[in-house]
Amino acid sequence: MESKRSPDIKKSPIISSILSMIIPGLGQFYSGSLMRGVVFFITVLITVLMVRWWGNDLLYTGIAITWLWNIWDSYNFAKDRRLSYTVPFLIIALILYIIGWGVTEINIPRLLTDIADIKPLVTNLIKPAVLERDKEILKAEVLFELPCSESPPGKGEPIEDKPYLILIDKTCGEPGDMFTIEGGNFWPNSKVYIWWSNYAGEMAYRIRYKGDYLSFETDGEGRIAPITVPAQEPFAEAKGKGPQLWRVQARMTREVGSPHLSHTFFLVVEKMIETVFLALMATTLAIFLAIPVSFLAARNLMGGNPITISIYYIIRTVLNSLRSIEPLIMAIIFVVWVGLGPFAGVLALAVHSIAALGKLYSEAVESIDPGPIEAVTATGANHLQTIVYAVIPQIIPPYLAFTIYRWDINVRMSTIIGFVGGGGIGYLLQQWIRLLMYKDAGVAVWAIAIVVAIMDYASAKAREKIV
Amino acid sequence: MLKIKSLTKIYEDGTVALKDVSFEVPDGEFMIILGLSGAGKSTLLRCINRLIEPTKGNIIWDEKDITKASDEELRKIRRNIGMIFQEFNLVERSSVITNVLSGRLGYVKTLSSVFHRFPKKERERAFQNLNRVGIADLAHKRADELSGGQRQRVGIARALMQEPHLMLADEPVASLDPVLAHTILRYLEQLNQEDGITVICSLHFLDLVRRYGTQVVGLKDGRVVFQGLPEEITDQRFKEIYGEEAERITVT
Ligand SMILES: Nc1ncnc2c1ncn2[C@@H]1O[C@H](COP(=O)(O)OP(=O)(O)O)[C@@H](O)[C@H]1O
Ligand SMILES: [Mg+2]
Numbered sequence: 001m002e003s004k005r006s007p008d009i010k011k012s013p014i015i016s017s018i019l020s021m022i023i024p025g026l027g028q029f030y031s032g033s034l035m036r037g038v039v040f041f042i043t044v045l046i047t048v049l050m051v052r053w054w055g056n057d058l059l060y061t062g063i064a065i066t067w068l069w070n071i072w073d074s075y076n077f078a079k080d081r082r083l084s085y086t087v088p089f090l091i092i093a094l095i096l097y098i099i100g101w102g103v104t105e106i107n108i109p110r111l112l113t114d115i116a117d118i119k120p121l122v123t124n125l126i127k128p129a130v131l132e133r134d135k136e137i138l139k140a141e142v143l144f145e146l147p148c149s150e151s152p153p154g155k156g157e158p159i160e161d162k163p164y165l166i167l168i169d170k171t172c173g174e175p176g177d178m179f180t181i182e183g184g185n186f187w188p189n190s191k192v193y194i195w196w197s198n199y200a201g202e203m204a205y206r207i208r209y210k211g212d213y214l215s216f217e218t219d220g221e222g223r224i225a226p227i228t229v230p231a232q233e234p235f236a237e238a239k240g241k242g243p244q245l246w247r248v249q250a251r252m253t254r255e256v257g258s259p260h261l262s263h264t265f266f267l268v269v270e271k272m273i274e275t276v277f278l279a280l281m282a283t284t285l286a287i288f289l290a291i292p293v294s295f296l297a298a299r300n301l302m303g304g305n306p307i308t309i310s311i312y313y314i315i316r317t318v319l320n321s322l323r324s325i326e327p328l329i330m331a332i333i334f335v336v337w338v339g340l341g342p343f344a345g346v347l348a349l350a351v352h353s354i355a356a357l358g359k360l361y362s363e364a365v366e367s368i369d370p371g372p373i374e375a376v377t378a379t380g381a382n383h384l385q386t387i388v389y390a391v392i393p394q395i396i397p398p399y400l401a402f403t404i405y406r407w408d409i410n411v412r413m414s415t416i417i418g419f420v421g422g423g424g425i426g427y428l429l430q431q432w433i434r435l436l437m438y439k440d441a442g443v444a445v446w447a448i449a450i451v452v453a454i455m456d457y458a459s460a461k462a463r464e465k466i467v
Numbered sequence: 468m469l470k471i472k473s474l475t476k477i478y479e480d481g482t483v484a485l486k487d488v489s490f491e492v493p494d495g496e497f498m499i500i501l502g503l504s505g506a507g508k509s510t511l512l513r514c515i516n517r518l519i520e521p522t523k524g525n526i527i528w529d530e531k532d533i534t535k536a537s538d539e540e541l542r543k544i545r546r547n548i549g550m551i552f553q554e555f556n557l558v559e560r561s562s563v564i565t566n567v568l569s570g571r572l573g574y575v576k577t578l579s580s581v582f583h584r585f586p587k588k589e590r591e592r593a594f595q596n597l598n599r600v601g602i603a604d605l606a607h608k609r610a611d612e613l614s615g616g617q618r619q620r621v622g623i624a625r626a627l628m629q630e631p632h633l634m635l636a637d638e639p640v641a642s643l644d645p646v647l648a649h650t651i652l653r654y655l656e657q658l659n660q661e662d663g664i665t666v667i668c669s670l671h672f673l674d675l676v677r678r679y680g681t682q683v684v685g686l687k688d689g690r691v692v693f694q695g696l697p698e699e700i701t702d703q704r705f706k707e708i709y710g711e712e713a714e715r716i717t718v719t
Contacts, residue, residue: 372559375550375625376572379573379625382542389558394560
């Protein structure tokens with residue numbers, strides 16, 4: 001940063017400050033420091049552009065002060081006095097910090113006011129759906145016609161000992177019409193939901209009314225008091241085909257039997273196994289490719305002639321560019337290429353690991369001590385023996401250490417690579433979070449925490465052994 | 468008899484490390500190469516077993532020109548030349564016994580040696596040599612657990628595995644304190660006197676030169692500036708080798 005200026009040419013402080021008044025930095029440039037001038041000019045320019053873009057005019061005062069300081073500096077600079085950068089640096093930093101605070105929408109009070117929003121998430125994460133009980137379903141139904149034909153269906157009638165449903169006021173109508181049902185022989189004092197299904201019965205959903213699912217409590221004898229239900233729109237493929245029959249159902253469920261491991265649990269275990277294998281495959285594939293690559297990227301091995309040195313530079317450049325691409329972005333590319341699923345994840349992690357390990361391995365090769373190689377050569381050993389006795393013992397420990405380190409990273413990455421479709425537990429986790437199924441998400445989160453902790457512990461142990 | 472004839476070494480960057488060096492080492496001598504750091508001692512010793520390729524000149528050992536040897540012949544020649552180093556050059560992470568056995572690689576089958584399998588008699592030989600330098604009890608320690616003096620003894624044991632006729636020692640005691648220096652040099656002296664191994668050892672303490680050497684070659688800037696008996700190095704001679712401002716350094 002130190003400026004070069006020719007001492008014999010006298011510069012006028014007045015001209016210097018006037019120049020800096022016109023364009024910040026010009027005075028310093030005139031007084032002999034290109035560097036100081038350019039740094040000033042670019043800093044002020046970028047700050048002005050940022051303030052304009054952000055649109056808080058108050059911040060211009062800061063720039064004005066910086067500009068004044070710059071005029072004062074160029075006056076002094078022409079007199080060969082150097083001011084310290086502290087003042088303008090602090091002002092510019094403050095301006096950028098204010099803009100940055102706004103750009104990132106930092107809002108500390110919200111942390112407190114909206115704290116209730118995370119409650120369902122946290123409580124459900126604490127109670128993950130690891131255990132569940134079997135569900136027993138009790139169901140009754142009655143037919144409804146949409147729209148009315150000449151011979152609409154009957155109202156249905158009470159049945160002894162079995163749950164039943166009957167229509168009270170009408171048995172046919174238009175979508176949106178309200179009709180009344182009642183029923184009996186259900187489980188007493190429990191909740192019943194009303195469902196709408198096509199005649200074939202393969203498409204059904206729970207009816208909503210004013211935003212909530214339509215539901216009622218049965219009385220002490222298992223009766224459903226008369227309730228009004230809105231007739232639903234026919235399903236798309238049934239539209240315009242004349243009068244059709246639909247099923248109106250009352251369903252209730254209860255849990256029976258003792259708790260057992262949930263479906264979610266088994267799903268998570270399965271995906272977790274996939275996750276660990278994903279990390280394992282990616283890491284091992286990367287090791288096999290990174291070892292030869294690392295020799296090509298080691299300066300001490302490739303420095304010999306122009307051809308090898310250019311291979312060295314090409315490999316280094318490729319490794320550096322690959323390493324700069326985040327694995328998640330790489331996964332998106334591979335998902336487009338080979339489709340959703342773990343294979344895309346393996347490829348993304350493997351490519352990133354080759355780049356990372358290739359570099360670390362090659363640095364290990366570069367830092368080997370030539371002394372033992374020389375000593376073993378001097379005993380009359382051949383090349384192969386020299387490599388086995390003098391080179392490999394030196395590179396094995398760093399190779400192992402870097403591989404374990406990479407393995408740790410890949411285990412972590414493999415748990416989230418599914419967020420972009422790369423397979424593993426992340427795919428489930430992301431879906432459950434979007435569907436607000438926090439109890440299931442909780443199982444996945446716990447599984448990730450436990451597996452990562454175990455792997456960390458194992459690799460820490462392994463590291464102790466080799467170092 | 469080892470004859471060095473007009474040996475010249477010019478490194479790729481143009482450094483002339485040795486310039487027309489000639490001298491002879493009769494069998495059974497304890498030859499000292501004396502010189503300041505940068506004088507070319509390491510280069511000279513490494514040219515003898517061609518760890519460094521000489522630029523010009525010949526090295527004749529028992530009527531055979533080492534500089535003209537093929538790769539295979541060179542390996543055979545190297546087997547008979549032991550070498551120990553200032554920095555010991557052990558494989559730090561390997562065990563002492565593995566380091567010592569690696570001295571025998573020139574004699575054993577490549578395939579089995581690659582899998583670290585050595586015949587029983589070679590393992591016995593390794594223990595004998597460790598015994599000889601007094602550290603048989605350290606055989607299964609890792610080299611990086613040893614002290615400097617112990618490491619250099621492993622270096623000697625490794626060289627002894629070769630059953631060498633010639634021993635090159637490149638400043639073997641420069642990294643050791645004076646007491647240990649004597650211990651190590653006494654081992655070399657013993658090899659020289661009892662086993663009849665010719666020793667060529669670079670040093671830069673005059674006292675050690677007088678105590679152990681039977682012949683001295685003084686090097687300065689890659690040239691031979693002195694050749695003769697240790698007693699013949701007068702203070703004047705010493706200054707020629709070490710420069711005018713040099714003082715005689717004494718070690719006890
Ligand atoms: N690999 C090399 N490339 C270029 N110059 C070297 C190399 N090795 C040694 N030299 C130079 O050759 C000269 C002799 O070095 P060296 O034989 O190591 O001397 P000594 O062992 O007596 O200290 C020194 O000037 C040194 O800088
Ligand atoms: Mg040296």
